[in-house]
Amino acid sequence: MKILVAVKRVIDYNVQIRVKEDGTGIVTENVKMSTNPPDDNAIEEAVKIKEAGKATEVVAISVGEEKAQETVRKALAVGADRGILVKAEGTVEPLAVSKILQKIVEKEKPDLVFMGKQAIDDDCNQTGQMLAALLNWPQATFASKIDVKEKSLEVTREVDEGLETIEVNVPAIVTCDLRLNEPRYASLPNIMKAKKKPIEQINASDLGIDTKPRIDQIKVEEPPKRKAGIKVASVEELVQKLKNEAKVI
Template identity: 60%
Template sequence: MKVLVAVKRVVDYNVKVRAKADGTGADLNNVKMAINPFCEIAIEEAVRLKEAGVATEVIAVSIGDKSCQEQIRTALALGADRGIQVETDGSPEPLVVAKLLKGVIAKEEPQLVILGKQSIDGDNNQTGQMLGALTNMPQGTFASEIKVEGDKLNVTREIDGGLQTIALNLPAIVTTDLRLNEPRYASLPNIMKAKKKQLDVYTPADLGVEPSAHLTTVKVEPPAERQAGIIVESVEQLVDKLKNEAKVIS
């Protein structure tokens, strides 16, 4: 089984993101970048499938400029066998990403495609679903457990009411939730080996896709700062403020 995993370059989750002064986007100058955390979970699950003898090859694909090769190399250090970069300017919107991934799928013909359920920059949670619609492949979103049984894939999904298990015919698409696994750290020997692993570069034209923007960023600004709270001296004073100032009780 060939497994294709999408990884995205995002600002490290430990970094406090700041908006540019002109409001055109996030300030990325001298900011630490990393693999999107949900994409790390996707890579980990694919590598575990390979270690279990279910998958034969794991391919990491990222879409963006040359800088995203850093995240592809990280995925290779975590256990992916080879990488693919689809070269674009900046970070395309979800629909364009889905179309480009569809082109990669047509070239590679994987039996399983794993994506993070969302990226921590846009938080759109759209690409996996769009990719499923474009490829007409069955999909299991918000996966907290997956099991391959022959040509079937059982996916346990996290939903509002608890858990739901569905059976998908392969090839299929899965998007990962937080509780699917705990990603590993890349060891130094594997980091060195990753430098020698194959990394192919495609253009959108190679995949038969012409990127076109459907969304326009109007303005990027930080959220309003929270006002400082107050300390009350007694329950009576708390009730009084809730009743007469906040007016949340009567």
């Protein structure tokens, strides 16, 4: 079984996001970039399945600018066998990414495609679902547990009401939740080995995919500042303030 894992390069989750002064987007210069956190879980799970002898190859793929190669390289350092970078400039929307992934799936013929449930930058949570539609494959989203069966997967999903367990036939798309596993650290020798693993570079345009954004972004702005809190002396005062000032009761 072959697993394709999609990873995205995003602003590191510890970095405080700054909105550009003119409201056209967020500041990405001089900002630390990392792998989208649930994508780390996706890679980890794929590698674990391979280590358990249930998969033969793990291929990491990223779509984006040249530097997204670092994200692929990181996936190689924790156990992916080889990488693919599909180069595209600027914002690449989920639809474009899923079309690219569709082309790569047709070429690579994996049995499973894993990715994070959503990216922490645009929070779209669409790519896996769109890819499932394009390929007409079953999908298991928000996976927090995956059991690999003969010709199917048993997947536990994190849903609003609790946990839902489903079975999907292979080939399938799985989008991974942070609870799926604890991603391993890349060891120094493995980082070195990863430097020698191949990363195939393809231009999105060569796949015949137009990555031009379809969504008009009108404005990006910071959330309103939270007002400073106050201490109240008594329950009466609290109730009075909730009634007259906050007007919530």
